[in-house]
Structure formats: structure tokens, C-alpha cells
Amino acid sequence: xxxxxxxxxxxxxxxxxxxVAPVVLAWILSPKKSSSRKRETYESGLxxxxxxxxxxxxxxxLYALAYVVFGVESVLLLPWAIAYVFLPFxxxxxxxxxxxxxxxxxxxxxxxxxxxxM
Amino acid sequence: xxxxxSFGFEQIAFLLTAALTLAAALAMVFSRQVFHAILxxxxxxxxxxxxxxxxxxxxxxxxxxxxxxxxxxxxxxxxIMVTRGFMGSDRPRPARTTYGAAIVAGSxxxxxxxxxxxxxWPTVPLVAASENDLALLGQVLVSRAGFVVPFELSSLLLFVxxxxxxxxxxxx
Amino acid sequence: xxxxxxYALNSLILLAxxxxxxxxxxxxxxxxxxxxxxxxxxxNSGTWAGPYALFQTLADAIKILTKELIxxxxxxxxxxxxxxxVVLGSALLVWLVIPFGPTxxxxxxxxxxxxxxxxxxxxxxxxxxxxWSSRNKYAALGTFRAVAQIISYEIPQFLSLLIPIMLTGSLxxxxxxxxxxxxxxxxxxxxxxxxxxxxxxxxxxxxxxQAEADAEIVAGYFTEYSGMMFGSxxxxxxINNFSVSLIFATLFLGGWRGPWVMEVPLLGPVWLxxxxxxxxxxxxxxxxxxxxxxxxxxxxxxxxxxxxxxLVMLIVVAWVNRLAFDQGATTLVxxxxxxxxxxxxxxxxxxxxxxLSSQRAQRRRDAQSFELLRE
Numbered sequence: 103x104x105x106x107x108x109x110x111x112x113x114x115x116x117x118x119x120x121x122v123a124p125v126v127l128a129w130i131l132s133p134k135k136s137s138s139r140k141r142e143t144y145e146s147g148l149x150x151x152x153x154x155x156x157x158x159x160x161x162x163x164l165y166a167l168a169y170v171v172f173g174v175e176s177v178l179l180l181p182w183a184i185a186y187v188f189l190p191f192x193x194x195x196x197x198x199x200x201x202x203x204x205x206x207x208x209x210x211x212x213x214x215x216x217x218x219x220m
Numbered sequence: 221x222x223x224x225x226s227f228g229f230e231q232i233a234f235l236l237t238a239a240l241t242l243a244a245a246l247a248m249v250f251s252r253q254v255f256h257a258i259l260x261x262x263x264x265x266x267x268x269x270x271x272x273x274x275x276x277x278x279x280x281x282x283x284x285x286x287x288x289x290x291x292x293x294x295x296x297x298x299x300i301m302v303t304r305g306f307m308g309s310d311r312p313r314p315a316r317t318t319y320g321a322a323i324v325a326g327s328x329x330x331x332x333x334x335x336x337x338x339x340x341w342p343t344v345p346l347v348a349a350s351e352n353d354l355a356l357l358g359q360v361l362v363s364r365a366g367f368v369v370p371f372e373l374s375s376l377l378l379f380v381x382x383x384x385x386x387x388x389x390x391x392x
Numbered sequence: 393x394x395x396x397x398x399y400a401l402n403s404l405i406l407l408a409x410x411x412x413x414x415x416x417x418x419x420x421x422x423x424x425x426x427x428x429x430x431x432x433x434x435x436n437s438g439t440w441a442g443p444y445a446l447f448q449t450l451a452d453a454i455k456i457l458t459k460e461l462i463x464x465x466x467x468x469x470x471x472x473x474x475x476x477x478v479v480l481g482s483a484l485l486v487w488l489v490i491p492f493g494p495t496x497x498x499x500x501x502x503x504x505x506x507x508x509x510x511x512x513x514x515x516x517x518x519x520x521x522x523x524w525s526s527r528n529k530y531a532a533l534g535t536f537r538a539v540a541q542i543i544s545y546e547i548p549q550f551l552s553l554l555i556p557i558m559l560t561g562s563l564x565x566x567x568x569x570x571x572x573x574x575x576x577x578x579x580x581x582x583x584x585x586x587x588x589x590x591x592x593x594x595x596x597x598x599x600x601x602q603a604e605a606d607a608e609i610v611a612g613y614f615t616e617y618s619g620m621m622f623g624s625x626x627x628x629x630x631i632n633n634f635s636v637s638l639i640f641a642t643l644f645l646g647g648w649r650g651p652w653v654m655e656v657p658l659l660g661p662v663w664l665x666x667x668x669x670x671x672x673x674x675x676x677x678x679x680x681x682x683x684x685x686x687x688x689x690x691x692x693x694x695x696x697x698x699x700x701x702x703l704v705m706l707i708v709v710a711w712v713n714r715l716a717f718d719q720g721a722t723t724l725v726x727x728x729x730x731x732x733x734x735x736x737x738x739x740x741x742x743x744x745x746x747x748l749s750s751q752r753a754q755r756r757r758d759a760q761s762f763e764l765l766r767e
Contacts, residue, residue, distance in 0.1 A: 108395075108396065108399060109402070109498070109499060110401045110402070110488070110499055111404040112396065112400055112403050113399075113406070113498060113499075114405055114417050114485070116400065116403045116404065117403075117407060117481050117484045117485055118477075118481060120407050120481075120484055121478070121480040121481035122481070122482060123474055123479040123624060124476070124480065124620050124624050124627065125473070125477065125620055125621055125624060126455055126459070128456070128457045128459070128461055128619050128620030128623070129460050129621065129622070131457050131662045132457070132459055132460050132461055132619055132620075133458075133460050134460065135460065135698065139508060142400075143536055150500075155604075161540075162536050162539070162540050165394055165540045165543060165544055165691065165695075166539075166540075168542060168544070168547075168597070168695070169543040169544065169547065173546070173550075173573045173700070174755075176547065176550045176551055176554070179551075179706075180506070180554065180557070180563075182556075182651055183554040183557045183559060184556045184557060184563060185561070186557075186558040186561065186710065186713075187558070187559075187560075187561040188561065191714060191718075194710045194711060194714050197705050197706075197707075197710055198710065198711070201706055201707050202628065202707070203613060203701050204703065205700060205704075206702045208695070208699060208700060209700070210561075210701070212695070213697060214712045217691075217692075217696070
């Protein structure tokens with residue numbers, strides 16, 4: 103185990119180096135002629151007007167919520183999926199129950215229109 | 221309460237991870253911008269995941285990252301974007317409530333530390349970890365003598381959570 | 393000390409591979425897209441960049457390295473600068489676990505494929521960091537949609553992933569390859585399809601291209617990035633496309649398996665890279681041939697089609713596989729016809745249901761237009 107961790111640590115460190123290298127390289131090689139016009143926020147060449155505020159739809163939040171719920175479900179299923187080949191028959195029934203319950207939940211929120219994107 | 225402090229690779233790894241995680245947590249509590257706080261929170265989650273890996277339960281680490289970094293943090297970011305729009309406003313430091321919060325957190329810490337130090341933790345594992353202990357976890361989770369009832373109940377719980385959360389957040 | 397040196401060397405080779413392969417793959421992509429659009433793509437005319445312009449990508453890379461890095465005012469400096477590094481880093485981290493051969497792998501952790509799944513949220517956060525720190529309206533729009541898309545498609549991707557895991561009994565990528573006496577794509581076509589579509593959406597390839605959406609919102613979350621910072625995102629995107637193709641090849645196409653692999657182990661990476669390349673080509677074909685879907689279409693496909701289908705497939709495969717096993721079909725090859733038949737049945741039922749629902753939608757539309765005509 104120790105040796106494996108050593109390799110992983112070295113790999114991670116080198117990945118960090120490779121990840122940062124392009125931008126650092128570019129910083130070294132690129133011209134630095136900054137001007138206030140260049141640093142303006144982009145809006146198709148025009149100056150921005152109005153506060154930089156974005157209208158936000160609650161739908162984004164709903165999808166994140168759905169992700170958390172289904173994510174927890176999927177992760178709970180993971181050990182079952184791994185042990186599946188070794189398990190007796192009732193395990194299949196149990197998992198079916200688990201999945202049906204969640205499937206029902208999905209169908210319910212679908213029919214209620216809560217998954218609808220405006 | 222005898223500790224066997226051997227100064228090997230594992231100790232160094234643990235101390236390093238602990239130091240980084242605590243630093244991130246402190247930075248998160250004291251940070252001025254909420255968005256930075258969230259990024260630091262992710263760093264703390266990664267630290268916790270690293271602890272799991274060092275303990276040998278890399279599956280828990282994966283779960284931690286998948287749910288907390290992938291789900292909870294994203295939820296938090298979206299919530300921030302709803303309430304703050306763009307200009308990540310600074311939080312005034314420190315507010316009146318901060319001192320109270322610090323006292324509560326401190327007391328909880330002391331209480332937990334005392335408790336943890338007093339409990340005689342078993343040093344021998346309850347179940348022998350075989351070659352494929354993830355499969356073993358799966359078996360324990362679903363077997364009738366195991367955790368099948370909590371397993372199914374958690375599905376029911378998730379169902380309720382899904383319905384409840386989406387009901388509250390629905391488009392009116 | 394020498395062992396750490398060996399580790400460093402292996403890591404370097406492992407990390408250099410994506411960069412080198414992307415150099416070639418970007419060229420391939422541009423040629424394929426060009427041909428699909430009835431033009432030539434990079435070629436010998438104009439400034440010389442190698443035979444058939446093979447070095448074009450390298451030339452472009454050198455060019456982009458020398459562009460000025462403009463940082464918009466009001467941008468959150470450290471977050472803004474960190475985002476390209478994070479996205480590139482997360483693209484590279486996956487390469488640790490890709491099995492190139494029976495013994496040719498960076499590391500085979502017991503959480504195997506779960507590790508790959510878990511890297512995605514970090515790329516997602518790089519996107520959020522980029523969109524947020526640019527303080528730009530257009531960047532923000534792109535970010536929200538991309539986030540919604542990516543987290544949504546993680547679910548069917550993960551659920552369909554559970555099916556090969558069920559048949560293997562392990563998360564380890566090597567075990568997944570070894571378990572495929574028959575490629576899982578043949579035995580489980582529908583989960584393979586679900587995974588492929590989900591993975592296309594995850595990497596942001598057409599028809600699921602919300603993150604970039606060229607004509608609509610400029611360049612989405614990386615609007616404000618110039619020079620190599622943008623280059624990092626671009627590089628990360630292609631590296632991701634390739635990694636994801638390799639992972640698909642490992643999971644569903646048999647990975648490094650192929651004729652004569654046991655005798656000549658060095659053929660392992662050859663077969664894997666070949667299969668990965670084929671999957672990559674399919675991604676490119678999608679890119680050239682398909683229009684972009686709207687965000688609501690994308691999300692609907694995920695939650696109302698792929699996720700329920702994945703749930704159904706999980707249940708169906710669990711039952712069929714168990715029944716086949718009890719009937720005495722112990723090896724994968726023996727169970728294959730059962731599983732394939734089950735897939736076929738589910739597929740036909742799904743197509744039937746889709747036809748039904750589209751007929752109903754059509755009837756509703758006809759009724760509506762009839763109402764309008766009457767007035």
C-alpha cells in the first residue's frame with residue numbers, strides 16, 4: 103500500500119505542475135500591454151450598461167436537488183451492485199423495491215410538472 | 221488510554237492532511253467573500269476524503285466527494301448565485317453572532333474530544349476485511365440479518381426528500 | 393531514491409500521453425469536421441505546417457502561448473487564474489487509472505471506476521469558478537446551463553455504469569476488462585447507449601453543447617479568457633473527450649482485450665487506443681452532424697428519458713441475469729443471449745412508448761391549430 107500511495111502522490115504533484123505549466127509558460131512568453139479598454143467586461147464590443155446581474159431561475163436549484171437525491175441513491179446502490187453476483191435471490195427483490203420507490207418518486211415529480219424547465 | 225505514536229509515513233500524511241484541512245476550514249470561516257468560502261469548503265471536503273483514503277476506506281472517500289463536492293457544494297453555489305447575484309458582497313467581520321457561534325463550536329469540540337478520548341475503541345476489526353471488502357459491504361447492506369431495513373427505509377426517505385424539496389422549490 | 397525516480401518517470405510518461413495524443417486528435421477532429429462540411433480542413437496550401445498540415449495543432453499551440461493574457465477588471469483574480477489549472481488538472485487526473493494493458497496501468501485502486509466518476513465535479517467547479525470570477529453576464533448564463541446539464545447527466549451515467557459493475561462484481565477497471573469475455577456493448581446495448589449519451593453530454597459535445605454554444609452566448613463561461621488560459625480550457629476539453637472515449641472503450645468495448653494480447657502484452661495499449669480512437673471518431677461525427685439542442689430539451693431527455701430508462705434497465709438486468717444464472721448459464725457468454733434479448737425487449741417497448749407519446753403530442757398540436765383556425 104505504501105508504494106502505491108507514493109506513486110499516487112507523485113502523480114498528483116506532477117499533474118498539478120502540468121496543469122499550471124501552460125498558463126505560466128504563456129505568462130512568460132506573452133506581451134504585457136495592458137490598457138483599460140482591454141480590461142473591460144465583454145459585451146460584443148460595446149460598453150456594458152446596467153448592473154451586471156443575472157436573472158435566475160429556481161429550476162437550476164431544483165436540478166441540483168434532484169442530483170443530490172439521485173446521487174445518494176446511486177451511491178447506496180453501489181455496494182449492492184458490486185455484491186450482486188454473490189447475493190441470493192431476495193437481494194434482487196430488495197433492490198427492485200429500492201429502485202421502484204425512487205422511480206415512482208421521479209414519475210411523481212414529473213407528472214406534477216416540477217421538473218418542467220421554463 | 222495508551223497511544224502508540226510511531227512516526228512513520230502514515231503519521232506524516234495524517235498530520236499534513238489535518239493541518240491543511242484545518243487551515244482551509246479556518247480560512248473558510250474567516251473569509252470575506254461567500255464564494256471563496258464555498259471553494260474552501262470544498263477543500264475541507266477533499267481533506268476529509270483524504271482521511272478516509274488514509275484509513276483505507278477509499279469507497280467512503282468516493283462517496284464523500286461524489287455527494288458533498290458534487291452535490292451539496294453545487295447546491296450551495298447555486299443558492300449563493302440566487303441570493304447575491306454577482307457582486308460577491310463582503311461579509312462584515314466579525315458580527316455579534318460570531319462570538320456566540322465560536323463559543324458553541326468550542327464547547328462542542330471540547331465535549332466531543334473528551335468523549336472520544338474516554339471511549340475504549342476496539343482495536344480489532346469487528347468483521348475481518350477480506351480481499352473484496354466492497355462486496356462484503358454490499359452483502360451486509362442487503363442481507364436480512366444485516367442492514368436491509370435501513371437500506372429500504374433510506375430509499376423511502378430519499379423519496380420523501382425528493383417530493384418535499386421539489387414541492388417547496390417549485391415554480392409557482 | 394531510485395524508486396521515486398521511477399515513479400516520477402512513469403508519471404511523466406503517463407501525463408505526456410494525453411498531451412501528445414491531443415495534438416494528433418485535434419488535427420483529426422478538424423479534418424473530420426471539415427470533410428463532413430464539404431471542405432478540406434487544415435491542408436498543404438498556405439503556410440506550410442507539415443504534410444497534410446499535421447503540425448497545425450502544434451503551430452496553433454505555440455501561437456496561443458504568445459498571446460497576451462488579459463484579465464478583465466473586477467475579476468476575482470485568484471479564482472480567475474486558478475480555473476484553467478483546475479480544469480486541466482481534473483482532465484489529467486483520470487489518466488491514473490486507465491488500464492492500458494493487463495499490467496500497464498498507473499494504479500488500480502479498489503474504487504476503480506468510482507474514482508473516474510468522482511473527478512467530474514472538480515471539472516464542474518472549474519467551470520463555476522470561470523463563470524463566476526469573470527463577472528460577465530454572458531459567462532454567467534453559460535455557467536448555469538452547463539452546471540444544470542452536467543449534474544443532471546451524471547445520474548444516468550452512474551446508473552448505467554452500475555450494470556457492468558453488477559456483471560463484474562468489482563469496481564476495479566482491470567476486473568471490468570477481464571470480465572468481458574464478450575464486450576459489454578454487445579451484451580448490454582441499452583446501458584451502453586445510455587452511458588454513451590450521458591458521457592457525450594458530460595463532455596459537452598454536440599448535440600449537448602450548452603457550455604460553449606458558439607452562436608448564442610459568445611463562448612459561455614470562458615468568454616473572458618484569452619490566450620493560453622482559453623487554450624487550457626480547449627486542451628482540457630479535448631483531453632476529456634479522449635479520456636472519456638478510452639473509459640467507454642474499457643467499460644463496454646473490452647478495453648485492452650483483443651486478438652493475440654495474451655501472447656504479445658504490448659498489443660494491449662494498441663487495442664485500447666484503437667477502440668478509444670473509434671469512440672472519439674463517433675463523438676466527432678456527432679459534432680459534425682448534429683444541431684445543438686435547447687437546454688430544456690437537454691434536461692428533459694435526461695430526466696424524462698435516460699434516467700427512467702436506466703432505472704428500468706437496472707431492474708431488468710438484475711432479474712434476467714439472476715434467472716439466467718439459476719437456469720444454469722454460468723458464464724457471461726452463456727447469459728449473453730438472455731441479456732441481449734432483454735435489452736431488445738426494453739428497447740422495443742421504449743420505442744413504442746416514444747411513438748405513442750409523440751403521437752399524442754401531435755394530436756394535441758393538431759387540436760390546438762384547429763382551435764386557432766376556427767376563430
